[in-house]
Amino acid sequence: MAASRNASAVPAGPRRVSFSRIQEPLEVPDLLALQTESFDWLLGNEKWKARVEAARQAGRKDVPTQSGLEEIFEEISPIEDFSGTMSLSFRDHRFEPPKYSVDECKDKDMTYSAPMFVTAEFINNTTGEIKSQTVFMGDFPLMTPKGTFIINGTERVVTSQLVRSPxxxxxxxxxxxxxxxxxxxxxxxxxxxxxxxxxxxxxxxxxxxxxxxxxxxxxxxxxxxxxxxxxxxxxxxxxxxxxxxxxxxxxxxxxxxxxxxxxxxxxxxxxxxxxxxxxxxxxxxxxxxxxxxxxxxxxxxxxxxxxxxxxxxxxxxxxxxxxxxxxxxxxxxxxxxxxxxxxxxxxxxxxxxxxxx
Structure with a gap:
């Protein structure tokens, strides 16, 4: 039962209730959206795909067509040998459900992650022969709905460093x-x-x-x-x-x-x-x-x-x-x-x- 739970199934924090007499002039935005939506784009999950489709229907043209991992795999592929006769490419990544929930990872001092698999293609450029196989790339850390990561049972936050822009x-x-x-x-x-x-x-x-x-x-x-x-x-x-x-x-x-x-x-x-x-x-x-x-x-x-x-x-x-x-x-x-x-x-x-x- 625990193996089928994923990040989206984890309950969010307590609901915010205001007891003030004066109505708030501005609605408090989702301050975690920048982190969570960016991570959704990296994974290319269903939430990101739904937002992309909604943006396209709204007529926006600045919509990304590839997820972050797809861009990374396209950037490094193909990996060729010195003579250029052999090449290795990666595509079509996918994730299986996390083995443990957020609470279980905290209790058992484990990392909240999901197994990542990709399709690897080994190509002989001389003969044109292609060998394709699904390979396990490793356990990919997942972000919780609160924008945090569970690393060895400890909840951590990734802080971005301000660096000079290209x-x-x-x-x-x-x-x-x-x-x-x-x-x-x-x-x-x-x-x-x-x-x-x-x-x-x-x-x-x-x-x-x-x-x-x-x-x-x-x-x-x-x-x-x-x-x-x-x-x-x-x-x-x-x-x-x-x-x-x-x-x-x-x-x-x-x-x-x-x-x-x-x-x-x-x-x-x-x-x-x-x-x-x-x-x-x-x-x-x-x-x-x-x-x-x-x-x-x-x-x-x-x-x-x-x-x-x-x-x-x-x-x-x-x-x-x-x-x-x-x-x-x-x-x-x-x-x-x-x-x-x-x-x-x-x-x-x-x-x-x-x-x-």
């Missing part, structure tokens, strides 16, 4: 020796390597790839396929970019790729293919780099680009727009053209809660 941030500092304004920019992903731009006291625009040594930003543009003429056509009106290009001695795309490779992998013999692969894996490979939807939304809004919200990697337009933003900021301009709108050029307040999540 996105692009611009800052201004003052050089202590020259008293000049220095500008910097960080492109922060949810997962992957940082990309940082800065304009120093000599008005030279530099870039740090994966927090390594600084090099001219024109080297990065050349590595993306830009020529000197294209750089001057786009940024020639800015003294900082002209000065940076004059100091850049790389001849073309191949030379720029090798220069980046030497900075990131000193001591290793560089080749064009390995340098190209390194740069692509850092910022353009969805398995190694992810802005998350919030990061993509913030970049689109800040830079005025029009990429799909599902575009988790950086694009060439993102990088070019970031460079244009920081050089316009350095030049004292207040706006720049974006995708269908004018973009305000200003520094960000790093400590603002709007830049944290």
């Amino acid at each position: 996105g692009v941030y611009f800052e201004r500092t003052v050089d202590k020796t020259s008293d000049k304004d220095l500008y910097g920019c960080k492109v922060i992903p949810s997962r992957g390597a940082w990309l940082e731009f800065e304009i120093d006291k000599r008005d030279s625009v530099g870039v740090r790839i994966d927090r390594k040594r600084k090099q001219a930003v024109t080297v990065l543009l050349k590595a993306l396929g830009w020529t000197n003429d294209q750089i001057l056509e786009r940024f020639g009106q800015y003294e900082s970019m002209r000065a940076t290009l004059e100091k850049d001695h790389t001849a073309g795309q191949d030379d720029a790729l090798l220069d980046i490779y030497r900075k990131l992998r000193p001591g290793e013999p560089p080749t064009k293919e390995s340098a190209q692969t390194l740069l692509e894996n850092l910022y353009f490979n969805p398995k190694r780099y992810d802005l998350a939807k919030v990061g993509r939304y913030k970049i689109n809004k800040k830079l005025g680009v029009d990429a799909e919200i599902t575009q988790g990697t950086l694009t060439e337009d993102d990088i070019v727009a970031t460079i244009e933003y920081i050089v316009r900021l350095h030049a004292g301009e207040e706006s720049m053209p974006g995708a269908g709108r004018e973009v305000i050029v200003e520094v960000d307040d790093i400590d603002h809660f709007g830049n944290r999540r």
Whole structure:
């Protein structure tokens, strides 16, 4: 009997009764809904599916089509070997009812959880043979209706930490020796390597790839396929970019790729293919780099680009727009053209809660 009970069957706490004479002006909202509904989305249970269906019938377009676990399994699948001949994929997760109720877990010092099973597909890419099997992934901790977890019989609450949200941030500092304004920019992903731009006291625009040594930003543009003429056509009106290009001695795309490779992998013999692969894996490979939807939304809004919200990697337009933003900021301009709108050029307040999540 106990094995068939699940989280939804556990009775809620005591009903709130008000004895006040003055009627409350505002109804007290369900303050636990943020936690419980988020966990429902992670599991993809019936409660979440019902809310999604109701939102669709109401005409909402911002409805998630996948649960959290489905997104995770899609992100890591397929897992391939080095040669690419074998791959392993996970899909169609499901849960069985918890073995013990919340009260039983408290009494027996156990964890309130449910067994999770997924369908694993082992694919031979050479022959096309597919072997599918349902496998046990482990016991998945469940959230109680009160928004808590029962871990080894103890009721615990998961508290979220305020961290800097993925996105692009611009800052201004003052050089202590020259008293000049220095500008910097960080492109922060949810997962992957940082990309940082800065304009120093000599008005030279530099870039740090994966927090390594600084090099001219024109080297990065050349590595993306830009020529000197294209750089001057786009940024020639800015003294900082002209000065940076004059100091850049790389001849073309191949030379720029090798220069980046030497900075990131000193001591290793560089080749064009390995340098190209390194740069692509850092910022353009969805398995190694992810802005998350919030990061993509913030970049689109800040830079005025029009990429799909599902575009988790950086694009060439993102990088070019970031460079244009920081050089316009350095030049004292207040706006720049974006995708269908004018973009305000200003520094960000790093400590603002709007830049944290």
